[in-house]
Amino acid sequence: MKLLEERIRRDGKVRAGGILKVDSFLNHQMDIALFEAMADEWRRLFEGERVTRVLTIEASGIGIASIVAQKFGCPALFAKKTETVNIAGDVLSTTVHSYTHGRDYNVFVSREFLKPGDRVLIVDDFLANGAALEGLIRIVELAGAEVVGAAIAIEKAFQPGGDTIRKSGVRVESLARIRSMDDGGHIEFC
C-alpha cells in the first residue's frame, strides 16, 4: 500500500538492531485517518469473507483493530498479556515468546467471546518472527473458530514469520513489506 510505504519512508526511523520506529503515526501516537485508509484496504482484500470478530493483542494493535472492526461492522477483541499462569474464569490461553524482551509471556482471551462458527480476522501492527501472530492463531483454533486471515500493517519480510505462517495456510495481508533496512536509514520494500 503506497500510502503506508510513503509514510514509513517519511516518518519511520531505523535504529540499530533492525528496529523500525514508527511511533509518530502507528504505535504510540496514532494517525487515525491513516488507520482508516488501511482498514479500507483490508476491507477490500477480505471482501466477502464474512468476518465476525477482529482479534488483536495488547497494546499497540488495539487502535488499528478498533478502526478495522468499525469498517467490518463487527466487535474487536484484544488478547491480554500476563506473566501469571492462573487467570480467573474460562479462558483460552497460550504462551508466546517475545524476541524483543527475551522472555515468554502468556496471552489469553475469554472463551465466551470466541466461539465455533466465528470467522476471525487477526490484526497487528508488526509481523517479524511471527510469535505473536502464531499465538493468536492458536487461540482462534482453541476456540474452534476459523482464521480468515491476518491483516498486518508492517511486515519485516527479512524475518521468517510471514513466510512460515503463509506456508501453514493462513492468508497474510501485509500493507507494507520491508525487504531490507540499513542503519543509514534506507528502507527497501518488496
Add this chain to the structure above:
Amino acid sequence: MKLLEERIRRDGKVRAGGILKVDSFLNHQMDIALFEAMADEWRRLFEGERVTRVLTIEASGIGIASIVAQKFGCPALFAKKTETVNIAGDVLSTTVHSYTHGRDYNVFVSREFLKPGDRVLIVDDFLANGAALEGLIRIVELAGAEVVGAAIAIEKAFQPGGDTIRKSGVRVESLARIRSMDDGGHIEFC
C-alpha cells in the same frame, strides 16, 4: 448517557470487592458501535474546545480513544506503562499507583508528541481512585500543554477520584456515574 447505563445494567457483572466487569463490550471485547455513540456524545460536550490530541493510557483506553480521535479529527496518543525507570529518548514521565495491582508503575509519553499549545482531551474507560487520570494530567502539564477535560466511560462515583479531580479544576465528563453497586448485582447510577 442512557445507552451506556442500559448496557452496563444488561451486560455488566458485579464482582466482590467493588469490581464491575464490562469485558463483553468495553475493555476486552469492544463494541465499536457503542464507542461511536459515546464519542459522539463527548464531541457534543466538548464542542468548540479545539482539541488537538486525544490522550489515553494503555491498554484498555486505546480502543475508545481511537474512535474519539476519529470524531475529533485529531491524532490519538497512548501513554505507555513500564516498571523500569530508564526509557530511551526524551520522554515525559510520572509514577502512578495501581490500587488494583497494589504497586507503582511508570507512565511515559514521548515529548515530541505533546507540545505547548496542544489542547488535550484525556480518555479512559474507568475513573475510580483517579490515580491514572491524575498521572495523565501531570504528563500534559509537564508538556506545557492544556487539559481540555477528561472523557470517562464509567465513573465509580462512590470512590474519590472524580470529585478530587473536578475540585482541582479539570472538567470531567463521565458518561455513566455509578452511585453504588452491591454484590447482588444491583447497580444504582447518579
